[in-house]
Amino acid sequence: MIFRVYVNFKDGILDPEAEAIKQTIANMGLKSVKNLVKGKFFDIEVGDKKNHLSEIEKISKDLLANPIIENFKIVKK
């Protein structure tokens, strides 16, 4: 069983990297890009037996995402 955890910045938090990428795309002459948001994902493989959701939640909250500036979302793949 694989869970995918998506992590990205909360609204309104400055993401300097995304800014730099946007700027670069513009410099590459590609004008149609209006916005770019960036994030991470983690595919976590666990055994099939029990329900792992609460564990995955704990991992997401305590490790994968920084809840002060990031949101996370868990989906079962």
Add this chain to the structure above:
Amino acid sequence: MIFRVYVNFKDGILDPEAEAIKQTIANMGLKSVKNLVKGKFFDIEVGDKKNHLSEIEKISKDLLANPIIENFKIVKK
């Protein structure tokens, strides 16, 4: 229109960050995690008018992913 580009390490390439996360999860006492793969995603917003796929492909290939070590996948959101 938003395209999402997923980028992750190719199979067989050791991702030190993913290794470290796996290790930490084990240290947290969560034993059921068998594997963890990490990647990035980029949500790119473009105008609706024309077909932007080839542009998004170019951005992915030339900028967002390093083809030597990374795969990318584009999905329309």
Add this chain to the structure above:
Amino acid sequence: MLKEKKISIVIFPGSNCDRDLFVALEKCLGTKPEFIWHNCSHIKSTDMILIPGGFSFGDYLRAGIIATKSPAIREVIRFSKKGVPIIGICNGFQILIECGLLEGALIKNSNQLFKCEKVNLKVINNKTIFTKNYKLSEIISLPIAHSQGNYFIKPDKLKKIEDNDQIIFKYSSDFGDVTEKYNPNGSVNNIAGISNKKKNVIGLMPHPERAIENFHNGIDGIKFFKNLKDLI
């Protein structure tokens, strides 16, 4: 009189070892290099190009990648094809890799941390124009300071660059042992510096420009730059 040869240093927003490199070249070779700003789309002439360390464009996305979109890189590639010697140090190495002049990839250090310390390097190839004054297997000591210096290359490609003598420096002990213990960042086979096939482009993670003063932690950088004397 011979026309004075021209050394160029290409700088990007975020480069931060450009001054140090300038000082080192001036001190060791007695010539003043010229600075080329990243958006320069035409370099009229040059006899050697160096790309300094630092954090071009903040090292955002992947170290070096954004810099490869600057016009000056097209010029660097053009001159490299003409056989002009090109040297990338630290971030310069990362840029040369990202723009395809050198093979492989430089990923995050195996322990995830930035690392600033002195390392020993073993000269693996002393037949290049950059290293011919070194003895084979000579040990030199230089500082490193990077977080993405973990050299990666696929096994088949590794074999190719090995067979073609493109590996120039490896991390080692003071006595030349090339083992995991002396690998500061996880690089494949302790690789610290490589060249292209034609051997006119070289990249290395350590900073020779930070080992040129008596008060520095070693002065092995002087020899590195003096090696370049014949090229200009």
Add this chain to the structure above:
Amino acid sequence: MKKEITKKILKDHNINSEEYNMILAIMGREPNLLELGIFSVMWSEHCSYKSTKKWLKTLPTTGKKVVCGPGENAGIIDIDDNDAIVFKMESHNHPSFIEPYQGAATGVGGIMRDVFTMGARPIANLNSLRFGDPKHEKTKNLLRGVVKGIGDYGNCVGIPTVGGECFFHENYNNNILVNAMSVGLVKKNKIFYSTAKGIGNPIIYVGSKTGRDGIHGATMASAEFSDESENQRPQVQVGDPFIEKLLLESCLELMNEDVIVAIQDMGAAGLTSSSFEMASKGNCGVKLLLDKVPCRETEMTPYEMMLSETQERMLMIIKPEKKKITYDIFQKWGLDAVEIGKLTDSGKMELFYNNKLVGALPIKPLADLSPEYDRPSIKPKKRKNYLKKKSNSKINLEKVLKKILSGPNHSSKSWIFNQYDSSVMGDTIFSSEMADAAVIRIHKTNKAISVTSDCNPIYCKSDPRRGAEIAVAESWRNLISTGAEPVAITDNLNFGNPEKKEIMYEIKESISGIKKACIELDYPVVSGNVSLYNETNGKSIFPTPVIGGVGLIKKLKYATGFKMDDDSYIYLIGKTKGHLESSLFYEHLKIFGGSPPKVDFKEEKKNGNFVKFLAQKTELLIGCHDISEGGIALALAELCIANKKGIEITLKKNNPEKFLFGEDQSRYLLIINKKKEFESLAKKNNIENERIGFVTGAFLNFKNLFSISVDALLKLNSSWFKGFIK
């Protein structure tokens, strides 16, 4: 009419009723929310120093080497040849506890901006850190995040981080301290100040776009933590070191042109405090068109724009005819510069939005009449100190030394400083663990500066006055040890809640201690920062007045580190009485309290001047190390570790624990190879000295007592961080 300003709003803005009455008097009417917000940040502890102003005024701030004392973005000292050094230390304690990586990173960014705002290129950064008990659940992540944040920011900008301190104690479990210091170099005739001048001159905004970051950061840093405040987290500020680098280079480039009239970075309280301070210094008025402020987010209100603490922004007043070159230079560096207003002669700050006047505040009164408190203080009850003296014969001295060397506070900090680029810029002579202070050459010259940061909170808790004296004296001594002429200090005063009498006592006592030491040592304070309310659920941190010292090394050859040559002698300089109260030795025996050692300033100066004389006027000094916590034993062990060499020590004393671990002040260990010459000089100068041993072999050998191999010392000293962090 409906009252806009309710009790709740006042409370949320940390404004008490007395202060609100002053606001009403100054305004002559009820303020609107925007205006109240501005008052609240300007009058916050962080910006107005209302609890400490009265006492800070007593510090000595002048001297023949002082170019600019407190009051500007940073302090400035003269280091001859038209060169000057700009430096300051600043805390980012609260933000770093909430988000260690960004909190620490933005702390570094902020202090560097304070330095380059004045025209100086930063040439060295330091950081002074205090964390909780290593066993506390939060400590590991805080340490990791803070160190990475400091490293990533400074490394990216390309400024070497060359030194600092790191101390763990449970007292900081819920209030860590992150104090960052930056040191820059400027030509004395090219210094930029923040006094606005020239009615009609344009006000230019440059740097990152304004977001809702850290709104009320300044008021947050002015209130106590509770468990609740951790949950209602304010918007965290995110640092962008890349933009900082561009700002640094573009500002320095612009400063080469005759363009800038006044300049100030937007630090705490952002646009509000930068514009207010510039205008109030120049007795000007300001008109701001808030529609022009570049915003990162949509629908930002004037309130948010004025109070945002988005990082990497500068405000400057320029000559009107120089707009083009200004825009050109910033454009070259890829930065947006925008004119957002003008200086006026109204004496008021007038804020326009959508062509409407949305706020108007008198500048001078708001600045001048800001509250100043003489808060009551009381000496805390003397803690009935320590256990009865143990019989010393039973104590295993070797074990204590090993424990000290392998504990968190005295282990090698290489796990920390290897994450900092300490060699960029090519001028680093000594960085962490190579000397008592970091030594940086002034580029392309034959001189150097020496920089250090110091504070022993255990001493300060036992006796805040004496603890502060020692912090200053130790920083002075650290500079002396490197062959420097100590010139001036910056201070970062970290305390608990000043509204509590015991805390106010600590603050007052500490400041008097600093004052005394600075006067005695002719070592003025040129800049500083105060961080109060470092307490959580009523529990305050130890008083922690961190001292950042800067000295001048007039010739490179004077620079002295921990070097030892084989067979050279170890001399002990200064009086050794064996003061053990409040010492590390007692701490390891679980004996707490008692007074810290006393600093005899006459002795201090005499010994210091002698070491300086040796460094400058003789070739006798091979290496030097001052003696501080852990006494002679720890200092010797550190010398062995730094050199990977052994030392043999002959003990003559009856009380070896006093001799080895006593923490008497004003002492140094000197490494000398010309015995006769040295001894006659010492005698001539009436310097108490003793040849205690020499450099030899592979052991730290206290003859007839115990001996530890250098390999074992290295291992003991390097294992703690590895085991802790993994």
